[in-house]
Amino acid sequence: MAGKRAVSRNTLPDVIANDLRERILSGELAEGEIIRQESLADEYDVSRMPIREALKRLDAEGLVQFTNNRGASVTKHSLPEIAEIFDLRILIEVDLFRRAIPAMTSTDFALCYQLLEEMDASYDANDVGKWGTLNHQYHSALYAAADRKLTNDVLQGISLHSDRFVRMHLSVMEQREPAKKEHRDLLRYAEARDVEKACATLRDHITRTKDALLRLVAENRALAGDQAN
Known part of the structure; x- marks a missing residue:
C-alpha cells in the first residue's frame, strides 16, 4: 500500500x-x-x-x-435568462414538493416552522441577506423528504442565481407580507397533505416573484440607459 x-x-x-x-x-x-x-x-x-x-x-x-x-x-443575465432561471425553479421545485409532501414527518414540519420564525425575525430586522439564506433553507426543508439528491444538486446551482434577484426583490419592493403568507400557506397545505393546493401555491409563489422581478430589472436597466435585454 x-x-x-x-x-x-x-x-x-x-x-x-x-x-x-x-x-x-x-x-x-x-x-x-x-x-x-x-x-x-x-x-x-x-x-x-x-x-x-x-x-x-x-x-x-x-x-x-x-x-x-x-x-x-x-455575470449579467438577460431578461429572458432571468425568466428561464425562475421557470426552471418552478419545474424542479414543484416536482420535488409533490414528491416530498406524502413523505414529510413531524420532524420535517418542526424544522419548517422553526425556519419560518427565523425568517419573520429577519423580516422585522430588515436583514435581507439573512432572509435570503433562510428562504433557501426553508424551501430546501420543504423538499427534503423527496430524497432526490441529484435533482437537489441541480436546484442548488439554479437557486444561487435566483437568490441575487430575490434579494433585490425583497430589498426594493414591498412584498414582505404576501411572501410571508405564501410561505405559511405552503406549510399548511403540506401538513394537510393537500398536494394539489400546495403545488399550485408554490407555482404561483415563484411566478409572482418572477414577474415582479422582471419588471423591476427592466425598469432599473431602462433608467440606467441600458438598451440590452
Whole structure:
C-alpha cells in the first residue's frame, strides 16, 4: 500500500470566494461590474494567486465570467435568462414538493416552522441577506423528504442565481407580507397533505416573484440607459 499523501487545503481561496459570492448576491458587486484582481489582492491583503482561484470557482458557479487574459466581471443575465432561471425553479421545485409532501414527518414540519420564525425575525430586522439564506433553507426543508439528491444538486446551482434577484426583490419592493403568507400557506397545505393546493401555491409563489422581478430589472436597466435585454 502506498504511503500517506499530503493534501493541500487551500482555505484562503475558499474564504475569498465565499466573501465575493456574498457581495455579488447582495448586489454590492453589481451585474456587469469589472472585477480587478490587483484591487482585490490589495483589498484582501493577499497575492493575486488566491484571488484567481476564488474567481475561477465563482466562474464555475456562473456568478462571474473569468478569462485568463481578460480578467473577470460579474455575470449579467438577460431578461429572458432571468425568466428561464425562475421557470426552471418552478419545474424542479414543484416536482420535488409533490414528491416530498406524502413523505414529510413531524420532524420535517418542526424544522419548517422553526425556519419560518427565523425568517419573520429577519423580516422585522430588515436583514435581507439573512432572509435570503433562510428562504433557501426553508424551501430546501420543504423538499427534503423527496430524497432526490441529484435533482437537489441541480436546484442548488439554479437557486444561487435566483437568490441575487430575490434579494433585490425583497430589498426594493414591498412584498414582505404576501411572501410571508405564501410561505405559511405552503406549510399548511403540506401538513394537510393537500398536494394539489400546495403545488399550485408554490407555482404561483415563484411566478409572482418572477414577474415582479422582471419588471423591476427592466425598469432599473431602462433608467440606467441600458438598451440590452
